[in-house]
Amino acid sequence: MMRALFLSAAALIAVPAAAQDVAITNAKLVIGDGSAPIEGGTVVVRGGKVVAAGAGVAVPAGIERVDAQGRYVTPGIVAAFSRVGLVEVDAVTGTNDRSATRSRFSAGLDIAPALNPMGSPVAVNRAAGVTRAIVAPGSSSNLFAGQGAVVDLADDMDMVTKPRALQYVAFGEDGSAKAGGSRAATFLLFREQLLAARSYARNPATLAEWGNDAMIQRADAEALVRVINGTTPLFVRVDRAADILNVIKLKTEFPALKLVLVGATEGWLVARDIAAAKVPVLVSPLTDLPGSFEQLGATQSNAGRLKAAGVDVSVGVFDDDDAHKMGYTTQYAGNLVGLSKLPGASGLTWDQAFASITSVPARAVGMEATIGSLKAGRVGDLVIWDNDPLELGSRPTAVWIDGKRQSLVTRQDRLRDRYLTPEEGALPKAYDR
C-alpha cells in the first residue's frame, strides 16, 4: 500500500503507451446507457474505440488484457457543465479564462484556444475518473457568452473533442444584468440578436450597412446563425419556472433551436412542459436552497421529478467550483440514489444515476454516438474503480482515454508524498522528491 505513495518523478512524466487496443475482462461492467451492470463482463477497445462490451465477448488474440478482478468498469465520467481547462486558479486572473467581460465580442467567442490541457485541474479531475467534459464559457460583455467545447482530459496536448459544441446564454437574473436590467430586455435582446444574425446570413452586407449601430459583430453573427439553424445546441441558464416556460417558447419563433436547459432549479414545477418540448436539462442536483428569488422552489428532488416526468436529466457539478471539482460528479449522482429512500423525495436508481453522468450529457450535447457509453463505436474511455463508483471515496485504479492508458498521478500526490512526515530530514523538503 505505502509503496504506491513513493511514485518517482519518472512515473509522473512517463508517456502512456501509444497503443490504443485493450480488453478488460472479469468486470462488473457498466455500459452507461441506464442498463444494469453486467457481472463478468468484457469490454474490447481497438484503435481507440469500443468494439464490443458485454457478457461473453471474445477477446481478440494479441491485444493487451487486463483482469478487472470483478471490479466496476465503466465509461469515463462526462462532466455535464464545466470550466475544466479554462482555469488554473480562479482568483489569479491571468490563469482564469472563464469569462471575457471586457471583450467587444460575445457569441463569437470560442473557448478552444483558451484550454490548457497541462493545467493541474485536468489531471486532478482525470484521476477522479472524469474523461470528458462539456466546457462552457462563463460570460461576455453581452448577452451571449460564447461557444463552448467538448473536451477530453487525456494526458496529451490535444484537448478538444469537438469545438464550438455549444453556445451559452444566461436568462433570469444574470441575463437581466447583461441585457439592461430586466427580463423584458433579455428576451428582446436575444430576439433582436438572432434576427440580426439571420439578416446577416441572408445578406452579409447588412452588417456593414449597420456600421457602428450593429448590435453584434460579424463573428457573433456567424456563431448565432449556427444557433438559429440548430447546428450548435444552445445551452440556456435558467432557473425560475416562469422563465423556463418562456425560454421553451422561443422555439415558436426559432423552431430549429436545439435548447438545453442549465440549472432549471424550479424545473420540477413545469416538468411536463419541459418533457413535452423534448428539451434536455442539466442540473446541479443538490441545489436545495433558495439562493435567489428565482430558486425559491429548489429541492434535491428536482432531478428525480424531472426524470419521472420523462425529461432527459444530466447531473453536473456547477454553481460550485466548476473547474476543479468535477470529481464531485459521482458523489452528487450517488446522493440521488440515497435520496430515493426517503419518503416524499424523488431520486434516481443507481443505473439511471450513472447514465445521468455519462450517456445522458453526451446526448444533450448531441454526441451520444461518440462519447458517454461503452456501446460499440464510442471512444475508448474506460475506468476501473476500486469500489462502487458512486460511493464516497471510490477512486479509479486505471483510466483509459481513446484507448490510451492514462497517468493518474497529480501534483497533489507529489505534495502529499513530500509531507508524509512533516519534519525535515537531513536536507530541507525541497530536496525530497
Add this chain to the structure above:
Amino acid sequence: MIRGVKGGLLAAVSMALVGCAATGTEAKSAGDKPATAAADKPVKFNKDPYPSTYKGYPTRLTVVRNVTIFDGEGGRIDNGSVVLSSGKVDRIGGPDMELPTDADVYDGTGKFLTPGVIDIHSHLGDYPSPSVDAHSDGNEATSPTTPEVWSEHSVWPQDPGFTRALANGGVTTLEILPGSANLMGGRSVTLKNVPARTMQGMKFPGAPYSLKMACGENPKRVYGAKGRMPSTRMGNLAVNRATWQKAAAYKKKMDEGKAVDRDLAMETLAGVLSGEILVQNHCYRADEMAIVIDMSHEFGYKVAAFHHAVEAYKIADLLKKEGICAAMWADWWGFKMEAYDSVPENIALMFKEGACTIVHSDDANQIQRLNQEASKALAAGRRMGMQISDEQAWTWLAINPAKALGIADKTGSLKPGKMADVVLWNGNPFSVYTRPEKVWIDGALMFDAMDPKRRPVTDFELGQPGEGDVK
C-alpha cells in the same frame, strides 16, 4: 466578486475568497470606535448582554436500540442502545443494558447513531439565503480590525439554511463567524441548530465567545484595494501586532483596577488575552500559521483552531505540539492562490500526527453533508495505508470541534450527562446513500424524515413554491 453565478455553492468560492467582501458602504474613520461614556471608577461590564433564551424543547423518554453507535470520542458499540432522558444522554451501552419500559422505542437495526454534527465554520444567518445584497451581513469590511462587532447581531434566524443543515446534515451545533475580509473580524457565536424567532433563542447556553481572525490574501486584498493598510502580508502582521499591543495596555489598565473608557473592540481583545474568548483563525498557508503562532506567543494568547488550514499537513507536527486544531475541507482547492497546495489527504495526515482534526464547511450546501466530506477524507487516508476506523473519523465532526469551541463538557459525544444532541442515520453515515432519519437536540425530536410534521419550515419559505417539500 463571484456574484452573479447562482446558488449557494458558488458562494463557496466567493465565501472562501472573503465571505463576499463586496462593500458599497463608506468607511468610517479609523478612530470612530464605538465607545460609551467614560467611567469614573472601575466598573464591571456585563459580559453577557444578549443572553441565550434557549431552553430546549419538551422531551420524551427515548430509547434507540439495536443500533451501531459512534460515540463521537472514537468509541463504537455494535448492536448498542442509548437512553435519552430529560434532554440528556442518560446511558449508552450494549445489548445487555437495561432499558426503561415506558419510553418511546426506536429500532435501529441496520441504522447508525451518532452525536449531532458540529460545524465549527458557518456563515448561516449572516450570509443567508436568498443571498441578496440586503442580506449581506457577514463582513464589516470598513476597517481591517473590527473586534467590536459580534456576528450574532447579524444572524437572521429565518435563514432556510439552518433547516437544511438540520434535515440533510444532522447538524445540531454550529459556530457562526464573521467573514474574513478583516484581520480581526469580530466575535463569533455558537448556536444550537433549533428554529427560533430570535438569535437568542438559538444561542448555545454557556458557550464561550470566539474572536474570528484572518490571515493571508483576503484582508490585504480588501484593504489594499481601498488604498490603505494592510496591502501586504507584512502589513497584515503589523496591523495585528499594533492592535494587540493596544489591547494589552487596555487589559493592564483593567487588571490594575483603573478606570477606562469602555472600548468594545479592546474589550473583545482583552477577553482573548485573559483566555475567556477563544481565537478561530482563518489561515491557509503553513508558513503563515507558523507566524500567527509566534504572534500568539508574543502577546500571550492561544489559537483554538486554524480554519481552512489547507496546508496543515505541512506543519502537522507544529500544530500537534502547540495543541491547535485544524479545521479543514476534504478536497476544496485551487480557487485562490493560498488554496493551491491543498491535498485530499490533509485531514488524514493531521489525524496521523495525532493532532486535533476537524472537518468544517464554510458553506451553506456542504454543511448539509459534512458526513460525506469526512468520508472522503477517511477514504483518502485509507488509500495511503492508514488505519482509521469509522468511529475515529467521527471525532472530526463531534468531540474535536466541540473542544475547539469550548463546549466539549456539554456536547460533542454520547457520554451520560451530556446534551442529548443525537442523529439516527438510515445507514452508515459514511456512505453516500445514507441520510439522517431523526435528529434530537437536547433530547427533543426536531427532525424526522418519516414525519412531515417534524420538518421545520422557516418564515421565509412559508407560502412559497415548495413549502414543506423534502428539499
